[in-house]
Amino acid sequence: MAKGVASREENYTQWYVDIVKKADLAEHSAVRGCMVIKPYGFGIWENMKAQLDHMFKETGHVNAYFPLFIPKSFLSREADHVEGFAKECAVVTHYRLKNGEDGEGIIVDPDAKLEEELIVRPTSETIIWNTYKDWIKSYRDLPLLINQWANVVRWEMRTRLFLRTAEFLWQEGHTAHSTEAEAIEEARKMQEVYATFAEEYMAMPVIRGTKTETERFAGALDTYTIEGLMQDGKALQAGTSHFLGQNFAKAFDVKFLTENNEEQYVWATSWGVSTRLVGALIMTHSDDDGLVLPPKLAPIKVVIVPIPKPNPEIDAAAQAMMDELKAAGISVQYDNDTKKRPGFKFAEHELRGVPVRIGIGMRDLANQQVEVARRDTKEKTSVALDGLTTYVQQLLEDIQNNLFNRALQFREDHTTYVDTFEEFEETLEKKGGFIYAHWDGTAETEEAIKKKTKATIRCIPLNNKQEEGQCIFTGKPSKQRVVFAKAY
Template identity: 70%
Template sequence: MSKGLPKRSEDYSLWYNELVKRADLAENSAVRGCMVIKPYGYSIWEKMQAELDRMFKMTGHTNAYFPLFIPKSFLSKEASHVEGFAKECAVVTHYRLKGDESGRGVVVDPDAKLEEELIVRPTSETVIWSTYKNWIQSYRDLPLLVNQWANVVRWEMRTRLFLRTAEFLWQEGHTAHETREEAVQETERMLGVYADFAENFMALPVIKGKKSESEKFAGAVDTYCIEAMMQDGKALQAGTSHFLGQNFAKAFDVKFATREGGLEHVWGTSWGVSTRLMGALIMAHSDDQGLVLPPKLAPIQVVIVPIFKNEEELARISIKANEIMQGLWAKGISVKYDNRDTYKPGWKFAEYELKGVPLRIGIGPRDLQNNTLELARRDTLSKESINLNEVDIVAKVEVLLEEIQQSIYQRALAFRNEKTTLVNTWEDFIQVLDEKGGFVSAHWDGTAETEERIKELTKATIRCIPMDQQQEDGLCIYSKRPSRGRVLFAKAY
């Protein structure tokens, strides 16, 4: 299954693309720039979705759904927002087709032109805030905490499965608040939810930070993010949370009657993560043999593979396998018993290794005689023989799954720490980017001009201004002007 899989060290990009396809996660569709998420890949996304949805609801949010189509005039109401998305928008201009007079299929009916063009949703701030105007009249209607699970379209020219596609799946939270302080608190709280999910479920260490002015979301006052490190030394923005101030409330005239009897614009936030998390999961943990999935997000946490020569042996092994499965299911552990006789055990071992199943149990006739079995861990590729007279297999699996979850996280954390370098000179900055990669902690003078010049010269961008960073006076690595703190630079996806 993994035979011929490119090595990460030789061609990381090709390794990633091939792994996504061979592990049955996704493939390119007939529509340029779009992808088909296959059942196994979608099963991982469903587990992400379910856990995030639980976390959102625990923090008081409820789900709703808003239209896919946005009137063009809506985007024109918030100047920086339309400027930020104008080049990525897909536009609907007609509402009907008709038969081609030559009999060669269909053509757009020129008489069916829309009075106002519709934009296929690139993000939903405008259509949602136009709706909030009807929902919010008084401070009693606040806070309004809404999330939407949806698809969006941003017309990308250079695409890569999961990481950058013209259409992708995501969630977008949109909240309205009585005060600025409440909205800022919500923005930071949801960033914390994302970081919690990334670290405790994806086993992905992240840095929470604030974006620079030039990197923030179009239409936001402030953008916060979680940044992760991939195995090729490039950063990946894994989630964002935006403090919108009163920008969209003013654009759509969303006001509320205050407790004092006045009338004010509400304060807003928006926040989202997408199927880009799938790309992060793959690139942060997987190896040259295939996927490495953290148990909390693996569709199959344990696979049992029987080793048999005939139907009689299979029947006897199946009794033991079913006994083990019942115990695992009772503990909420997802387990698959692969008793197909169309593939040999070795082929199955390679298949589940490629698909990143955290634990594999092998049972053969000799194991039945000795009351033993073989356990194989995907994260370390290590194996051990277990005597069932001495070990409770269900308890053992529970412990191992937690160990694997933590092992994957610690390995990623150690890699990120090794790939984070503090520099004080332009020469060192260039050398680290070229030879080592990863996050580079350096002083910046705070100007957009310097930021853009560094990007032009190195292709590195400011990933974030870390939220836990202390103020530290210094000199900008490029301009030599005074700086009040360090920021994290990196080349990124």
């Protein structure tokens, strides 16, 4: 167990906080509920952002930027939307400060009150659809496929680094379409983009599904979700894509002329993922020795450590290795800090989740080989220098696949089918994980189960198997199982 890191088994919550801080990913800021993302943590987010941005552009989307502030009247135009976000909004009421008359400090100038309050964006549907009204006139302007990378504010009272903070970073896509079918196809497509990213880059298996009416995004007709399972048996919503119908188009009067010269409202989607993906990455793969990162998202894929310390011969060999690895597109660092011993360096890089560590000493140079250690299994192997790059390339691929398969096996081991409420409660208490159970389809039953057990319906899986059954809570008829879990 890494020094200063709590045990996952004994205190999962503290273990998570310790990993975030000890691996130098983030820390609490002077502003309550907000975080400072440190360079190493931001490096992970930058890799996520770069890959997602590439995937968005490959599917025809372009980036833009919209204001941080939203007039209060905009938010009130879509009733479900304002109800969903009203309790989380930060509001700007004044635009100027001045020195207090008592000379003790500054105060808000009462004469500088805004004519209309501004909302610090919790999400951008309203400001964007007000803009789209001027951009969309004809079917020739559609589809409009836009994404923005931004920060948002949702005033959370109970926060946790990366998972839930008052301000966080994210991307939000907002698209406009000429037909309902095209908008639904877009929402489903972006859900699959998120699922592909989660599984192929984060090495995190996810369930693809739709949210119940109670759990949908405020103002959406359908919300498509991907749900991951963390190592404490709780679910985490990793990304959502929303079919908004014509709700926002009608609220902001966004119409277009069809090819038949008929005026119609456009159809809309929105979709987003945030820095909570960094939290998901930590909780899916890490262990009591620290962070474990999938190579595709690791800021540093390989670290070279001189043993016992640097010297000109080892430095030259390390430089040659780095040149070759970098030429192969592998990020690598040489830890030539003379103030730290090799054992300390090993523990430090293990704590930070570097996928591959290479140790090199004078004896290794004489034998034209190095010691290669992988972070996921801790296995060590002697590898010839002349085949090192090829070996490391394959090893990084093996680590990526192993992390996914290990997480998939964990999910399978923690997936349970139950037919009674007694089984449901027992599974939640003793095992956790995803629970497939029948539900009668009512919001009342969904809320009653949540209130009694703290478990929520995570999703109705796509292409869900239809089977006759009885709701575990009411005994009423049910035609399919849904996925329950306690969640972040």
